[in-house]
Amino acid sequence: MLSYLYSQRLLMAVQTAAMLPHFLSWVVVSYFLYAFLSTDRGFFNNFLINMGNNPVRWYQNPDVWPAILIITHTWKAYGYALVMYMAYITAIDQELYDSAIVDGADVFQMINHITLPMLRPIILILLILNLGNILNTDFGLFFQATKNSGSILSSTQTIDVYTYKALMENANYGYSxxxxxxxxxxxxxxxxxxNYVAKKISPEEGIL
Structure with a gap:
């Protein structure tokens, strides 16, 4: 959608706003999150109280944290991916779109037959890299943003958090x-x- 904006100022403003969270440390993000989820002064609980409902103890309720972690990670990370995809879209030859317009193609047809096929290399590269890190969680997200609350360990205990605790609290070097x-x-x-599957799809693509 951003690639179809005519206002370059608006495009730069959106990209800057999207990229800013990427440079924030998880310590800073944890305080932002706490401002929303604090039991006594949090934004969400104040809203619930004003609506006549009881406050929620967010840091003691493991059921809500999968959604909170996904939303927080997406908010912090999507700006970086946005810049990469926008760079690829900008590099697409504009004559392809002009020819499609002459042939009567609408916006969705141009996306399906021009934009997405041209984005396939970066999609495959990011997919391969992310699959390689599928067991590596963002330690700051699962440890710092959750305030290391023991009540929600069933939702936040990942291999990285377990390794850290086994090493720092129990000095268990073998398990770590x-x-x-x-x-x-x-x-x-x-x-x-x-990478093997990506090369089967397209022999010219892949990182290995």
Whole structure:
């Protein structure tokens, strides 16, 4: 949608606003999140109280945290991907769109037959890289943003958090090393498989 904006000032403003969260540390983000989820002074609980409902103890309710973590991670990370996709879209030859318009193609047809096929290389590259890190979670998100609350460990206990706690709290170096080895081994295996599949789809694409 941004690629169809005629106002360059609006486009730059949206890109800047989308990219800004990428440069914020998880410590800063955790305070922003706490301002929304605090039991006594949080924005959401104040809204619930004003509507006549009881406040929610967010940091003691593990059921809501999968959605909160997904939304928070998407808000912080999508700006970086946005810049990469916009760079690829900008590099697409404009004559392809002009020819499609002459042939009577509408916007959705141009997206399906021009934009998305031209974006396939970057889609495959990001897919391969992300699959390689599928077991590696953002430690700051799962540890710092959740305030390390023990009540929600069922939703926030990932391999990275477990490794950190096993190392720092219990000095269990064996379990920490085994967990890290498992992450790297599975990640490497998935990366190779994803790269193999990508080359089967298109022999010219892939990162290995």
């Amino acid at each position: 090393a085994a967990a890290s080895l498992l992450q790297n081994t599975v990640g490497c295996f998935l990366l190779i498989i994803a």
